[in-house]
Amino acid sequence: MKTPLALAITAAAMTATSAVAQEPQYGGVIDTVIQPEPPGLVLGMIQNAPTRTVAGNIYEGLMRYTTDLEPIPQLATEWEVSDDGLTWTFHLREDVTWHDGETFNAEDVVFSADVFHRDLNPSARAVLQHIESIEAIDDYTVEFTLTEPFGPFPLSFEAGTFTMVPEHIYAGTDFRNNEANNHPIGTGAFKFDEWDRGTVIKLVKNEDYYEEGLPYLDGINWHIIPDGASRAIAYENGTVDVLPYGTVENFDIPRLTEMDNTCVTEEGHEYFSPFAMLWMNNREGPTADKRFRQAVMYAMDREFARDVLWNGLGKVPLGAFGSNAKFQNDDLEPYDHDPEKARELLDEMGYDGEEVRLLPLPYGETWTRWAEAVQQNLREVGIEVTTEATDVGGWNQRLGEWDFDLAFTYLYQYGDPALGISRTYLSSNIEKGSPWNNVEGYENEKVDELFNEAATAYPEEEREALYHEVQEILQEDVPVGWLLELGFPTVYRCDVKNLVTSGVGVNDSFKDTWLDR
Amino acid sequence: MKFLARFAQNRGALIGLIILVAIILMAILAPLVFPESPWRMVQRPFLPPLEQDGFPLGTDTMGRNVASGLMHGAWVSLLIGLVSTTVALAIGVPLGAIAGYYGGLIDDALMRFTEFFQTIPNFALAIVLVAIMQPSVTSIVLAIALVSWPPVARLVRAEFMSLRHREYVEAARLVGQGDLTIILRQILPNTLSPIIVLASLMVATAILLESALSFLGLGDPNVMSWGYMIGAARTVIRQAWWLSFFPGVAILLTVLSLNLVGEGLDDALNPKLARERQ
Numbered sequence: 001m002k003t004p005l006a007l008a009i010t011a012a013a014m015t016a017t018s019a020v021a022q023e024p025q026y027g028g029v030i031d032t033v034i035q036p037e038p039p040g041l042v043l044g045m046i047q048n049a050p051t052r053t054v055a056g057n058i059y060e061g062l063m064r065y066t067t068d069l070e071p072i073p074q075l076a077t078e079w080e081v082s083d084d085g086l087t088w089t090f091h092l093r094e095d096v097t098w099h100d101g102e103t104f105n106a107e108d109v110v111f112s113a114d115v116f117h118r119d120l121n122p123s124a125r126a127v128l129q130h131i132e133s134i135e136a137i138d139d140y141t142v143e144f145t146l147t148e149p150f151g152p153f154p155l156s157f158e159a160g161t162f163t164m165v166p167e168h169i170y171a172g173t174d175f176r177n178n179e180a181n182n183h184p185i186g187t188g189a190f191k192f193d194e195w196d197r198g199t200v201i202k203l204v205k206n207e208d209y210y211e212e213g214l215p216y217l218d219g220i221n222w223h224i225i226p227d228g229a230s231r232a233i234a235y236e237n238g239t240v241d242v243l244p245y246g247t248v249e250n251f252d253i254p255r256l257t258e259m260d261n262t263c264v265t266e267e268g269h270e271y272f273s274p275f276a277m278l279w280m281n282n283r284e285g286p287t288a289d290k291r292f293r294q295a296v297m298y299a300m301d302r303e304f305a306r307d308v309l310w311n312g313l314g315k316v317p318l319g320a321f322g323s324n325a326k327f328q329n330d331d332l333e334p335y336d337h338d339p340e341k342a343r344e345l346l347d348e349m350g351y352d353g354e355e356v357r358l359l360p361l362p363y364g365e366t367w368t369r370w371a372e373a374v375q376q377n378l379r380e381v382g383i384e385v386t387t388e389a390t391d392v393g394g395w396n397q398r399l400g401e402w403d404f405d406l407a408f409t410y411l412y413q414y415g416d417p418a419l420g421i422s423r424t425y426l427s428s429n430i431e432k433g434s435p436w437n438n439v440e441g442y443e444n445e446k447v448d449e450l451f452n453e454a455a456t457a458y459p460e461e462e463r464e465a466l467y468h469e470v471q472e473i474l475q476e477d478v479p480v481g482w483l484l485e486l487g488f489p490t491v492y493r494c495d496v497k498n499l500v501t502s503g504v505g506v507n508d509s510f511k512d513t514w515l516d517r
Numbered sequence: 518m519k520f521l522a523r524f525a526q527n528r529g530a531l532i533g534l535i536i537l538v539a540i541i542l543m544a545i546l547a548p549l550v551f552p553e554s555p556w557r558m559v560q561r562p563f564l565p566p567l568e569q570d571g572f573p574l575g576t577d578t579m580g581r582n583v584a585s586g587l588m589h590g591a592w593v594s595l596l597i598g599l600v601s602t603t604v605a606l607a608i609g610v611p612l613g614a615i616a617g618y619y620g621g622l623i624d625d626a627l628m629r630f631t632e633f634f635q636t637i638p639n640f641a642l643a644i645v646l647v648a649i650m651q652p653s654v655t656s657i658v659l660a661i662a663l664v665s666w667p668p669v670a671r672l673v674r675a676e677f678m679s680l681r682h683r684e685y686v687e688a689a690r691l692v693g694q695g696d697l698t699i700i701l702r703q704i705l706p707n708t709l710s711p712i713i714v715l716a717s718l719m720v721a722t723a724i725l726l727e728s729a730l731s732f733l734g735l736g737d738p739n740v741m742s743w744g745y746m747i748g749a750a751r752t753v754i755r756q757a758w759w760l761s762f763f764p765g766v767a768i769l770l771t772v773l774s775l776n777l778v779g780e781g782l783d784d785a786l787n788p789k790l791a792r793e794r795q
Contacts, residue, residue, distance in 0.1 A: 227751075227752070228752045229751060229752040229753075229754070229755075249752050249753075251578065251753060251756065252752075255755075255756075304558065308558075308562050308578075308579055308580065309579070360738070365749070365752050368734075368738075368749075369578060369579055369749070371738075372556060372579065372738075373558065373579055375556070375739075376554065376556045376557060376558065379554065379556070380557075386739050387738035387739055388651060388738070389651075389652055389734070389738045390651075
C-alpha cells in the first residue's frame with residue numbers, strides 16, 4: 001500500500017524524468033543545405049539570401065526579434081530612449097569576444113554602423129540617413145542620436161542590417177579586398193571553420209560563446225548541392241536534416257512532408273516577409289514608359305505562378321506593400337490578369353516590338369520556370385522578350401551595372417516600410433554597384449518626400465496616411481513589378497529541436513537548436 | 518541509280534533513313550500541327566500521356582504540351598546539328614586541304630594548331646565557350662563547331678596527302694593549273710565521300726552535344742529543345758517519368774538514324790570496302 005510520501009516521491013521522480021526528456025542535449029553536428037552557394041560570407045558586404053542564412057550564425061546584431069517582431073537583447077543587454085525619441089543609449093554585454101579572441105566593445109559598434117555599413121550596406125544606409133551621430137560614451141555604452149524620431153529604428157538592429165563587424169580587422173582597410181573576408185570573424189555562437197568551394201561550408205561551435213551553456217550543437221555543415229532533386233534525395237536518405245526555405249523545389253515538398261519524423265514550419269520569415277519582384281529598368285527602353293510597365297502587370301498571370309510554381313504558397317500582392325508589412329493600403333486598384341488591357345496599353349504607347357531582356361533569378365528550378373512563365377505571358381500580349389541566363393555573380397553584376405530590362409529578384413521587407421520598402425523607390429538610393437538598392441532607377445520627388453516624411457512622422461496614424469498616399473502613386477507608376485509574397489516552408493526532422501526561434505527563422509543563429517537523438 | 522541501290526542494300530541504313538525523314542517531317546510540320554508556341558501553358562500541369570485528347574504525351578511541370586515541345590524541339594535540334602556541322606566543315610576542310618596539299622612547315626603549323634584543340638576534351642571546351650559567350654543558339658552552334666572541326670581537318674589532310682601525287686594531279690599541274698584550281702577541282706571532289714560520311718556522324722554528335730549543354734542549363738533559354746526538356750524534367754523524374762522519357766527517345770532515335778544513314782552512305786560511296794566487309 002502506497003503512503004502519501006511514496007506517492008509524492010513517485011510524482012517527483014516522474015517530473016524529474018520528464019524534465020530530463022525536455023532538457024536540451026549537447027553534441028551533434030547538424031547537416032543542412034544552402035542554395036545557391038553564397039558569393040561570400042561577410043554579412044552587410046554581401047546581401048544575397050544564402051549569405052544571410054549561413055552568416056547569421058557567425059555574426060550578430062545588437063538585438064534579435066521574436067516572431068511578433070518584438071526586440072530582444074543580443075549584444076546589447078538593454079537600451080533606453082530619451083523622451084523626445086531622439087537619443088537611444090545601448091548598454092553592451094561586457095563578456096563578448098570576437099572569434100579571434102579580441103574583446104568586443106563600443107568602438108566596434110560605432111565602426112560597424114558608422115563606417116562599414118555606411119559604405120557597403122544599402123539597407124543600413126536607409127536607417128543611417130536619419131542618424132545624426134553615433135558615439136561611444138564609454139567602452140560598453142553607445143549612443144545613437146537621431147535627427148528626428150524614426151519609427152522603425154528599433155527594428156533595424158537585426159544581424160543583416162547592422163551586423164557587428166570587428167573594427168580591429170577592418171578599420172582603415174579596403175573592406176571588399178580584406179583578407180579576413182575569406183575567414184569571417186564575428187561574435188556568434190558558431191565560428192567559421194572551412195569552406196570547401198562547391199561542397200560544404202563548415203561552422204564549428206564557439207567554445208567561448210558568452211551565453212551560458214550555448215550553443216548545444218558541435219557544428220553546422222552547410223552542404224552545397226547544386227541540383228534540386230539531389231537536395232530532396234539528400235534529405236530522404238538522411239544526409240541532411242534540415243531543408244531551409246527555398247532549398248527544395250516546391251513540387252517536392254508534399255512528398256517530403258509525408259515522410260516519418262518530418263516537420264514543416266512556415267514560421268520564421270515574419271521579419272523578412274520575402275517579396276518577389278520584377279525589376280523594370282525605368283531609365284531606358286520600352287520599360288521606361290509607365291504604360292509598358294502597367295501592361296507587364298496586367299499581362300502576368302501571378303495566380304498561376306503561385307498555384308503551379310509555388311504549390312499555392314504565398315500571396316499575390318496588391319501593390320508595393322506586402323500584407324505582412326505595416327500600413328498596407330487596401331483600397332488600391334488591383335492589377336488582375338488581363339491580357340486584353342495589357343495589349344490596349346501597349347497600343348496606346350505605340351510599342352514597336354522592341355526587344356526586352358529578361359534576367360531570371362539563378363536560384364533554382366522554380367525561378368527558372370517562373371521566368372519562362374512570365375516570358376510566355378508577356379509574349380502573349382505581344383512583348384518581345386529574350387531571356388538571358390546568368391549565374392549568381394553575373395546576376396549581381398548585371399543588376400549593379402543596370403544592364404537589364406526586366407529582372408527577377410526577391411527582397412526582404414524587414415517589418416517596416418521605412419526599412420524594407422522605401423529603399424526600392426527612393427531616388428537617394430540610386431547608386432551603381434549594388435543589386436539591392438533602387439536598381440530600377442525610379443525617380444519621383446513626391447514619392448521621395450512622402451517616404452521621408454512617413455519614416456519620421458508621429459504618431460502611427462500620421463505615418464499611415466502618408467504611406468497610403470505613396471502607395472497610390474506607386475500603384476499608378478509601377479516602378480517595379482510586384483510578383484508574389486513568398487511563402488517559404490522549412491522542412492526538418494522533428495527531432496531537431498528549437499530550429500526556428502525567432503522572426504528571422506533559419507537566418508538566425510542555430511544557437512538554441514539541439515538534437516533529440 | 519547505282520548509288521541508291523547500293524544504299525538500299527544496307528537494311529539498317531534504309532530504316533535509319535525512314536526514321537530520319539520522319540523526324541525531319543516532324544520538324545517541318547511542327548508549326549502546322551501545333552501553331553501555338555510550345556512555351557504556352559495550356560493545360561493543368563503534370564497531365565499524364567494519353568489522358569486527354571490533344572495531349573498524347575501529357576503536359577509538363579507548367580502545363581505545357583509535351584508533344585508540341587517535342588515537335589518544335591526537333592526543328593531546333595536538327596537546325597543546330599546541321600548548322601554547326603556546316604560551320605565545322607567550313608573550318609576543317611580548308612585547313613586540312615592546305616595542310617595536306619602543301620605539307621612541310623605549313624602542315625606542321627596547322628596540325629599543331631589542330632592538336633591544340635584536340636587536347637582539350639570536347640565537351641569541357643564547349644561548356645566553357647558557351648558559358649563565356651552567354652547561352653544562345655548562335656553561341657551554341659559556334660561552340661559545337663569549334664570543338665568538332667579537328668577530326669575533319671585531319672581526315673581531309675590525310676586524303677589530300679594520298680591524292681596529291683596521283684598522276685591526274687601531276688597532269689593537271691603540267692597543263693598549268695594553279696594550286697587553288699587543283700585543290701578545288703581535282704582533289705577535293707575525290708575526297709568528298711569520306712567527308713560526307715563523317716559529316717552525317719557529326720550531325721549526330723552535334724545533336725548530342727546540344728542536348729547535353731541544354732541539360733546542364735546552358736541551352737538557349739528562348740528555344741524549346743529536347744535537351745532543355747530533359748534538363749527541366751530531371752528534377753521531377755520521380756513524379757512524371759514521361760517528361761524526360763519522350764525527348765530522350767527522340768534524341769536516341771535521331772542519333773541512331775543518323776549513324777545508320779552514315780554507315781549506309783559509307784557503303785554506298787565505297788562499294789569496294791563494303792564488298793570486302795561482306
